[in-house]
Amino acid sequence: MRATSREAEPEDAESVAAVASAPAIEGLPEPDSVTVRVIEALLFLAPDPLSPQELADAAAADELTVIAALAELAERYAPGRSGIHLRELGGGFTFSSDPLAEDAARRLLSRPRASALTPAQAETLAIVAYLQPVSRPEIARIRGVSADSAASMLLERGLVEESGRSQFGAVLYRTTTQFLKLFGLRSLEELPDVAEWDPTPEEQAELRE
Amino acid sequence: MRATSREAEPEDAESVAAVASAPAIEGLPEPDSVTVRVIEALLFLAPDPLSPQELADAAAADELTVIAALAELAERYAPGRSGIHLRELGGGFTFSSDPLAEDAARRLLSRPRASALTPAQAETLAIVAYLQPVSRPEIARIRGVSADSAASMLLERGLVEESGRSQFGAVLYRTTTQFLKLFGLRSLEELPDVAEWDPTPEEQAELRE
């Protein structure tokens, strides 16, 4: 499943359309134009990705109709057709701007784009993403160096959040929907298997020396 | 041209389309699809109406092309066709949601969504609550890190509001009635005593060592 989705370029909104429209083949209801417009307006207003369930509840429609509406919208808001893209991110659907407009957006909006991640932040984030929930001492042990300032920055940026305490009382961390959103992921399942980066037996032998 | 559009019911997107497309007859340039998409993305991102001049500057296009692009978009984002409408407001253009979706939006957005404060928000809110009125730079100085995104979220959630300007011109913040309600407080007097969370004498002694 993971491998397949990666091969099919999950970053491409067309695959969203494909996913959302797939059930159409099995006979999705034809959504009425009012429902499509309501869903479109809700996606425009909501600050966070919305699941089909949430959309269905709000629009007082059944979930299959919502999925059909999403499929229709995904076709209209697709790369190359529109400056607004419908994307499936963080377990829900949301509109985003076309990266094509990034330069213009930077000129227009005072809000600078997300600042880059430092290597320490990226490493800490990777450990949280794969091992969540995970505590700060555990992160430090894996990295071999303290992760305090990196973890604080990730919290501050809303990429990770606290998620209870370990049996020893250490604060546990997990990634947020914001993380999925900013990294273009539908869910954590889309992260490649971490074993993929394991060193080869030869490299291991080298390390052992 | 702006004056005309205002007289002709500025709130109605159809009139926007009519006005914007009117000059087409007089031979507006055909906008290339990239420019249209960039303008579309900018309108989507901007929280406030944008003038054709602002759009032209940001998109690095001439104003006539921008007007032609707006005409094309006005046709696509027209009532009855889309859940998002292009409207002309106060001399600028902006997207708004279809009034048709108002009930659904209320159902969706009034639902108490995951509402726990992040640590950054709690800290920022605590500083405003105890020290109000207080400016953003001041909050940042106390926290040691920028408070911009946390402060924006608190504004968005209606927990803090602007309250004039400091002598140096920085916007000052104070808490709202909504804040008191959310925290079940009758007045600010009921905030817990800060001394309760001061470092303990032992901790202080340790710090002095």
Added chain:
Amino acid sequence: MTLPALDLDLEIFSGPFDLLLALVLREEVDLLELELADVVLAYLDHLEGRGELDLETATEFIVLIAALLELKSRLMLADDGEELLDIEPGEAAEELLERMLQARRYRSASTHLLELFERERGVRFRSAPLPAHLRRAIVVPTDGSQDPAVLGEALGRLLRMPPTISLRHLSTTRVTVAERLDHLRGLLRRGRFSFEEAVRGEDRMTIAVTVFALLELYKRGEAWWEQDESFGEIAVHAVAAATPWRGTPPGAHPNGHKQASEPLRARTGGLAG
């Protein structure tokens, strides 16, 4: 020449030894990147150059380098040093290797995340406030749902100073041979005392330094000792005291290290024989 002035020229640091220590403690030099073996070699070179062993400086050096080694091994292996004591050297190496593999794995994963992040950086999301008419209409049904204590705690967190760097590793082990010599000489005035008595309640490092001091007393002909059986009491006698000289004291070989081994082993347990 004193130890602090020992000049080092290492891959990641060049300067006096005490500055290196200060930088390590302030975490400005990453202990994990520091080759402690090079520090030891530099010290041995320094000793060779001088041609004589200054016990005082040697002790100080051993204490400090041991503390650094311990600190570094803690950093590399686990945050709980106590657990480590039970691990066999082989297991420790395996664990170290496993950690290196893990660190590599997540470093590669972070590269992947950075690629995703870079790819998505041009994508923006709308974050406009809700239109006023919608905002007004939305009732917030969650009055009193937040605990004001959250605010007090948040402010308390800000009032608290960050924890200071622990110097315990080094400060508790700062014992000099001179101090222990004075201590032993004080006891020797009674003519005889037991080693146990001399180190009662002291930590391991102090005990080791006391053994050095004892050796020094022996070298200067001020004291000798005897032990009737393995793990038995070590009795230390003043040479001038009434007890008659009974030939060579146990463990008295021309080589100082061998002399040291006997009482040290007996005292620190398990290996005497």
